[in-house]
Amino acid sequence: MRIGAVSYLNTKPLIEGLAERRSDIDLIVDLPSRLADRLARGELDVALIPSIEFFQNPSYQIISDACIGCRGPVMSVKVLFRRPPAEVKTLALDEGSRTSAALSRILLAERFDVRPRLEPLPIGSGAADTKADAVLLIGDRAMHPVGETFVEEWDLGDVWCRWSELSFVFAMWVARPGVDLTGVDTLLSEARDRGVAKLEEIAHREYERKGITYETCLTYLRDNLYFYLGKRELAGLNLYYQHAAAMGLAPQGLVLPQEPLISRR
Incomplete structure (x- = not known):
């Protein structure tokens, strides 16, 4: 299972302990736009890709209730x-x-x-x-x-x-067609839950290498980001798609999910 994750700080809570949970996982870290390209070429099976890229291929499937989103200022x-x-x-x-x-x-x-x-x-x-x-x-x-x-x-x-008056979803876990996804949704949700429970630990681990203070790092992870793809997030994603399609930035006629995969917040 080749899983691609974003190389930014905002992704750390979503991949906490992910590679250690299954021996058959190859975790590949790259920039968001490059992950989308690699997923499209079949070099990845699952990737945390930018929302706009999800719109480009109707065969893509959202496979987790974990995401990178915000309900207010995002800072980054x-x-x-x-x-x-x-x-x-x-x-x-x-x-x-x-x-x-x-x-x-x-x-x-x-x-x-x-x-x-x-x-x-x-x-x-x-x-x-x-x-x-x-x-x-x-x-x-x-x-x-x-x-x-x-x-x-x-x-x-x-x-x-x-x-x-809605959330914004920057990226979510998406799979290309033909991939055996047995247990992957649970795996990704559990990684997110571990990460959210360890935000202070992640901030301690990351703040110096990112060149910011510990307080800024923790505030960003805890207060600026939202990691659950719920109803409010999906409504925001649908509105974003409507405007993107109207401007020619996404294909017309896609039907996006309205309900979360798992009922969360």
Whole structure:
């Protein structure tokens, strides 16, 4: 079983002890966009992929009630504005995640009727490496000071949740067709439950290597992220899909799940 997980801090609670639970698991860690590509090529059987990638293939199946989501500010997904949002002409998009890129475009279009010209921001680059009017940063580096003053800053989790009054789901566990999934849903849910129970331990283990304080690390894992794919999360995922499809960022006509796999919170 080749399982692909995201390489960011936000994934650590979802994979706690996962590789040790079954000897036949090969846990592969990579960037979100690369995981999606590898799943599509058949190099992975199961992967924690960006939500927008789930929309691209109707044969994909959500296989767990574990996810990376938020019900408010998420801290690690930001758009930094050099000009007011209504005046943005260019938007640099972090190549690490396509879900946040689509979310940025949706919120600019829906809130300000703005459809900027897009520029790629290569993985490893920062805001200083582009002159774009607005810059999307994701993952661990979005949690660090950028050394520049911006006229406005969006925490995309906060902006979406306030605007939609629903949660946002950044990534979930998805399987490609033809994979024997016996026991995998339980395995992934149990890993998440272990991780959520050990957030202080994970924060102690990770904060120095991520270059943040222990308090910031723990707050992020405990208060900013939400790891359960419940009704509110699925409603947010459905709304996100509707807007993505309307903008041509996802195919039309998909039927997404409305009910959680397992009743949680």
